[in-house]
Amino acid sequence: MSIIGSLFVLLLLLMAGYALSRIGILSWSGAWDVVFKISLYSLLCSMGIRLGQSSTVLESLPQTGLLALIASLGTSAGTVLAHILCIPLYRRFDRLHTTSSPVVNPHQTEIKPPLSRAAEPGIMTLLRRFSLPAILFCFVLGGFFAGYVLPETPLLRDGSVSMWILYVLLFIIGIQTADSHEQLVSVLVNPVLLLIPLVTIMGSLSGSLVCMFFPGITPGKALALGAGFGWYSLSGVIITDMGEPLLGAAAFLANILRETIAFLAVPVLVYTRRRESGIGICGATSMDVTLPVLESTWGPTIVPLAVAHGVILSFLVPFLVPLCMSFLYN
Numbered sequence: 001m002s003i004i005g006s007l008f009v010l011l012l013l014l015m016a017g018y019a020l021s022r023i024g025i026l027s028w029s030g031a032w033d034v035v036f037k038i039s040l041y042s043l044l045c046s047m048g049i050r051l052g053q054s055s056t057v058l059e060s061l062p063q064t065g066l067l068a069l070i071a072s073l074g075t076s077a078g079t080v081l082a083h084i085l086c087i088p089l090y091r092r093f094d095r096l097h098t099t100s101s102p103v104v105n106p107h108q109t110e111i112k113p114p115l116s117r118a119a120e121p122g123i124m125t126l127l128r129r130f131s132l133p134a135i136l137f138c139f140v141l142g143g144f145f146a147g148y149v150l151p152e153t154p155l156l157r158d159g160s161v162s163m164w165i166l167y168v169l170l171f172i173i174g175i176q177t178a179d180s181h182e183q184l185v186s187v188l189v190n191p192v193l194l195l196i197p198l199v200t201i202m203g204s205l206s207g208s209l210v211c212m213f214f215p216g217i218t219p220g221k222a223l224a225l226g227a228g229f230g231w232y233s234l235s236g237v238i239i240t241d242m243g244e245p246l247l248g249a250a251a252f253l254a255n256i257l258r259e260t261i262a263f264l265a266v267p268v269l270v271y272t273r274r275r276e277s278g279i280g281i282c283g284a285t286s287m288d289v290t291l292p293v294l295e296s297t298w299g300p301t302i303v304p305l306a307v308a309h310g311v312i313l314s315f316l317v318p319f320l321v322p323l324c325m326s327f328l329y330n
Contacts, residue, residue: 010288011307013167017174028176036172039165040292041139044263046162047289048143051256053150053157064246068253071211071225075254076261076281078207078226080269082199083277090276093192136263136293162289169292177300192276193305197312200280201320204229221247223324228255229313230262230283238321258283262290266297279306284313 020026052058147156155161208226211217221244228235228251236252262282269278275298282290287310294306 009167010170013171014174014177014303014307017171018178019174021175021178026175028178032172032175036169036176036292036296039169039172040296043162043165043169043289043292044136044139045143045146046156046165047260048140048145049147049150049156050143050162051140052144052147053152055152058148064250064253067211067214067217067225067250068257070214071208071222071250071254072257072261074207074210075204075226075229075283076207076258076265078205078210079200079203079280079283080265080272080277082203082206083196083274083280084272086195086199086276087272087274089195090192090274093195136267140260140263166288166292170288173292173295173300173303176295177303193308194312196276196279196305197309199276200229200283200309200313201316203280204283220324220326224321225251225254227317227320227324228258228284229317230255230258230285231314231317232256232259235317235321238318239325242322242325244325255283259285259289263293266290266293270297275302275305278302279309282306282310284310284317286310287314 017026021028150156204226205223208222209219211222211225212219224235224239224247232252232255235255236248236250239248239251259282262285265281266278269281272278275294278294278298279286279302282294285291286294286306287308291303291306291310294302
């Protein structure tokens with residue numbers, strides 16, 4: 001299925017859950033919450049299995065693993081830093097939007113870390129902060145080893161299982177989102193909807209320049225590694241088709257690692273008190289794969305911003321990657 005077709009199905013399921021909840025056929029309950037968590041953990045595990053079953057990933061690790069790691073860390077850190085630096089600008093937009101739309105609840109935009117406990121010893125607070133990312137990482141790692149030892153299975157390797165789990169997750173998110181209808185309407189008219197992807201682009205591309213310290217990597221190649229924004233199934237193919245197979249493999253791995261970093265980092269980034277940093281680190285995957293962890297961390301009002309952010313970045317990837325490779329190559 002093409003990316004347009006996949007996006008259409010994902011949005012259709014999201015809207016279906018939303019509509020069924022709004023007309024009263026379905027409603028959010030504790031049972032749905034349990035299904036949501038089971039599905040999220042299953043998605044992470046299936047993602048790990050897919051990595052372990054991929055011969056491309058395993059064969060490329062010795063040659064390109066270090067470059068991919070540098071690129072993923074650079075783009076992720078650059079994105080988060082860019083959004084943190086833009087916090088004063090986001091707050092200005094909040095004040096302007098709150099003045100024009102009194103129904104906005106500022107608590108949904110900037111929140112206090114829910115796990116903060118001032119009376120606890122520092123080590124206990126630290127453990128609580130990283131407990132969820134540690135759990136998420138264990139599911140990915142467990143899936144990776146399972147995929148490595150299991151016989152190669154097309155159903156596991158091609159991502160079909162992950163996609164079906166994602167369908168379930170987005171349907172459930174639609175149900176929960178309907179409970180915050182008023183806040184969602186106010187979010188959709190907020191001009192920050194376009195600002196967030198712009199900051200993500202600047203942060204990702206700036207962070208990717210750290211790859212220039214790697215032997216043989218020109219500014220254009222470094223920027224091309226960052227211009228995938230987590231969309232590993234396309235950026236690596238584009239770069240490979242332009243005559244750089246090793247760089248394409250690095251882009252593939254770097255964007256997979258960025259997606260994994262996003263899963264682990266989003267629960268921690270709640271301590272920035274700004275949802276923009278969480279959306280940004282997810283890159284293009286904020287509209288689908290990482291949307292469940294965004295929603296579970298920040299609440300349903302983040303969904304419109306996250307989906308719009310992912311759609312805009314996904315639209316730009318096919319243009320930015322060749323642009324960086326062609327015009328900024330030397």
